[in-house]
Amino acid sequence: MNTDARHTHTGSCHCGNLRVSFTTGKSFDELSVRRCTCSFCVKQGAFHTADPAGQVRIEAADPGLVHKYRFGLGTADFLICRTCATYVGALFEEDGDTFAVVNVNILDNAADWPAPQPKTFDGEDVANRHTRRRASWTPAVAGV
Ligand SMILES: [Zn+2]
Numbered sequence: 001m002n003t004d005a006r007h008t009h010t011g012s013c014h015c016g017n018l019r020v021s022f023t024t025g026k027s028f029d030e031l032s033v034r035r036c037t038c039s040f041c042v043k044q045g046a047f048h049t050a051d052p053a054g055q056v057r058i059e060a061a062d063p064g065l066v067h068k069y070r071f072g073l074g075t076a077d078f079l080i081c082r083t084c085a086t087y088v089g090a091l092f093e094e095d096g097d098t099f100a101v102v103n104v105n106i107l108d109n110a111a112d113w114p115a116p117q118p119k120t121f122d123g124e125d126v127a128n129r130h131t132r133r134r135a136s137w138t139p140a141v142a143g144v
Pocket of ligand 1: 014
């Protein structure tokens with residue numbers, strides 16, 4: 001029997017242009033849901049999850065309709081659909097590697113996820129932020 005079954009959680013923006021799938025071997029109890037306290041995530045009401053051993057795919061039917069918003073240190077693209085204004089998650093790219101966090105709210109099974117825990121990343125410099133994302137975000141394939 002396969003004891004470490006992987007689960008794929010799928011979701012999309014409201015209009016369906018941006019599609020996200022998050023594959024992980026972790027259960028809901030093992031995954032953290034982070035309520036980042038930065039001003040963007042507070043205004044969005046976004047909750048993030050990630051698994052460094054998992055994989056994320058983010059694809060756009062029309063990449064021209066994806067806004068890549070950057071703020072603060074400007075080290076990640078926060079993906080927002082231009083048609084329906086939904087924020088689906090963020091991408092971080094470095095040295096040819098791509099990593100993502102997913103906004104749990106856009107997943108089809110969002111209601112099943114555990115309650116988010118607050119996390120603050122204020123005070124990180126660029127180097128610390130890159131190191132943390134490499135260690136904690138999910139390896140990603142993106143077509144946006
Ligand atoms: Zn959309």
